Amino acid sequence: MCSVPETERLSESLNSFRIHSLLPNFYYIPDFITAAEEDSLLRSHIQIPSNRWVSLSHRRLQAHPSTLTPKNTLLASPLPAWLTAPIIPRLERLGVFEDAPHRSPNHVLVNEYRPGEGIMPHEDGGAYHPIVATVSLGGVAVLDVYEKADGNDSREEVDAEDRDVGTTGTDGEKRNGRPMPCARILQEPRSLLITTGTAYTDLMHGIAEIDVDENLDSKAIANWGLLGDAAKFESGSSRRDTRTSLTYRDVLKTSKVGSRILGTGKK
Numbered sequence: 001m002c003s004v005p006e007t008e009r010l011s012e013s014l015n016s017f018r019i020h021s022l023l024p025n026f027y028y029i030p031d032f033i034t035a036a037e038e039d040s041l042l043r044s045h046i047q048i049p050s051n052r053w054v055s056l057s058h059r060r061l062q063a064h065p066s067t068l069t070p071k072n073t074l075l076a077s078p079l080p081a082w083l084t085a086p087i088i089p090r091l092e093r094l095g096v097f098e099d100a101p102h103r104s105p106n107h108v109l110v111n112e113y114r115p116g117e118g119i120m121p122h123e124d125g126g127a128y129h130p131i132v133a134t135v136s137l138g139g140v141a142v143l144d145v146y147e148k149a150d151g152n153d154s155r156e157e158v159d160a161e162d163r164d165v166g167t168t169g170t171d172g173e174k175r176n177g178r179p180m181p182c183a184r185i186l187q188e189p190r191s192l193l194i195t196t197g198t199a200y201t202d203l204m205h206g207i208a209e210i211d212v213d214e215n216l217d218s219k220a221i222a223n224w225g226l227l228g229d230a231a232k233f234e235s236g237s238s239r240r241d242t243r244t245s246l247t248y249r250d251v252l253k254t255s256k257v258g259s260r261i262l263g264t265g266k267k
Contacts, residue, residue: 002145014194021223021225027193030188030191031190031228032135035190037190041244059117063108063110064079068127074106074255076254076255083110088248096133097131105248108246109246109249110246111247119207122206127253134192135245135246136191137243138242138244139189139240139241140240142185143185143186143207144183146203146206148202185221185222186213211239212237216233217233217236218230221233
């Protein structure tokens with residue numbers, strides 16, 4: 001189990017979705033959106049012009065409404081409609097961002113992972129209020145959770161594009177070339193994973209660059225009892241398909257000049 005202090009929980013309405021086998025503050029909701037809503041979201045993101053995608057060596061991404069400035073400021077502008085409904089109203093009804101400065105997410109990072117792609121262990125950094133809500137589309141993946149190495153305060157940027165949206169990385173203990181996770185969370189299509197409090201600030205997370213997730217069972221997967229359909233993984237493995245994640249966060253520093261630069265303000 002990951003050993004960091006427990007902090008204040010989210011609203012009582014989320015208690016039944018708390019990952020009790022993994023302290024502190026993780027919540028998992030299967031079937032947060034419907035299959036039809038998932039199809040609509042996937043069609044919308046495919047239709048985004050290619051110049052909005054940033055291609056990295058192990059995935060590609062979009063930042064909405066924009067990337068952050070070098071000083072971790074968001075040029076404030078409304079999120080596109082396809083990223084707003086139905087997800088944000090449901091997050092608001094659950095009270096996920098009710099204690100955040102803007103009381104609602106103002107930034108979404110869209111990551112697309114093909115089989116064999118992933119992201120190194122990292123932390124999301126101080127540009128955001130310490131709550132992140134991730135909706136998974138398409139494929140299945142296991143999120144590996146890591147403790148930070150004792151006494152290691154250094155941070156390495158995952159890549160330049162992640163730097164622009166405020167994501168930093170810190171290496172932990174490595175074994176066979178990779179840090180050893182203290183927990184594993186299986187993310188099904190259409191699910192919502194919420195990370196908050198010390199789970200956000202004191203732990204790292206990453207996705208292994210593999211084609212098949214293995215060792216899937218109730219002992220190895222922290223949220224096994226919350227899965228929508230655990231029977232799909234009774235073989236103990238899951239071959240990856242292309243997975244898209246929608247990561248909702250509240251950027252702390254915003255600038256109203258963004259609406260003019262992005263053409264969404266009053267003229």
